[in-house]
Amino acid sequence: MSDTPSCPFGYGAAPATTAATTAEHPHGAQLDFSGDMSYGDYLGLDALLSAQHPRSPHHDEMLFIVQHQTSELWMKLMLHELRAAIAAVAADQLGSAFKMLARVSRIMEQLVHAWDVLATMTPPEYSAIRPYLARSSGFQSYQYRCIEFLLGNKQAELLKPHAHRPELLAQVDAAWRAPSLYDESLRLLARRGLPVPASHTERDWTQPYVASPEVEAAWLVAYRAPQQHWELYQLGEELTDLEDAFRLWRFRHLTTVQRIIGDKRGTGGTSGVGYLRQMLDVVLFPEIWTLRTAL
Known part of the structure; x- marks a missing residue:
């Protein structure tokens, strides 16, 4: 040897x-x-x-570029896994879906820690490179928008930032029109005999999800008898892990931006910290969280 x-x-x-x-x-x-x-x-x-093509003469721009390029690579992998996981849930192949969803959660953890590196950029260092960014912004990331849509945060107006690139708009539009991960999870619960209302298994997938007491009651069937409904119970916990990681990413994004630019507007035209703070209130899988009070 x-x-x-x-x-x-x-x-x-x-x-x-x-x-x-x-x-x-x-x-x-x-x-x-x-x-x-x-x-x-x-x-x-x-x-x-x-x-990597820095546009300014400043040393710190390389950090800014590499941070966002590596995040886009992680998002590419996340989309690869997320799309496959949604297909697996739709096909009742939960073993495969669980592995993929666990991987998506670990990818999200990598994205959370990436903010730690960017946070080493000080306000004067960012201010020096900001004019060279023009209107470019992470808000325009089509991969991030696909992730949001596949996780259920559907907003038609967020198709517009991609209209100038028809080939990218087509990908975002497809994610907007498709059932989200949570939509497919609720359809699975219904196929397994849990009382999910038809209003939540056959609907206009482009519309934002609306929480339902009946859906919470259906999840509670699985959570109150986990041995009897083990796969559905485990699916609920995989969704919990994923949203938990996503919330941490959003919070770390907010604190990093606030640390570097304060309350200035974002380069893409958003309110910056104000917009990011609003995003903290978005709940992707609402009944997975509210059912815990009833247990």
Whole structure:
């Protein structure tokens, strides 16, 4: 057995033997990758690491760019998992859905901690680069808008910031028109025999969700007999974990923005901290939270 430590992507470890073995590290690590696919080739690092183009002469702009680019990469993965989880719930494949939803919650935790890095930017440092941002803003992120819509926060007016890019608008519009994760969860409860009203299983999916005492009563059936309705009970807790993580992300976003720009308006035209504070009041899966009082 080799004394060389291993890790998932071979950092510091000897990779599997390939055609390129003409040069080797004393511990057996391959050094010549001519003719082979390398780590950088597989990950497309040339394109990824050349995508940072600061527009100002200020040192701190690189932090601002990398922070938001990495967040968009995490959101790309989140959408990949979230769409698959919704499809799995719709197909009664809850084992797969639970794994994907747990992963979405962990991704959200990564996004929460990303604010810790951005918070090292001081108000004067941000003020120096802000003029170079023009009207660009995270409010315009089409991936974030898709996430909001897939989680049920449907607002038709939020399609407008993407109207200038028809190919992106099509993706956001599709998320707006589709049943959300919570919609599909309620349809699942109904298929399992729980008393979810038809008003919440067949409706106009583009409309904002409206909480219902009848839906809370249906969830309570599962929560009062978890052994009998174990999968539905677990689904409820996966939704709780996800919204809990999302709330933390929103709160950390608010505090970071307030720390850096105070009460100034956002570059995208929002009220800044005021808008973010309003978003803290948005509840995605309301009956999952209110049922706890009744237990």
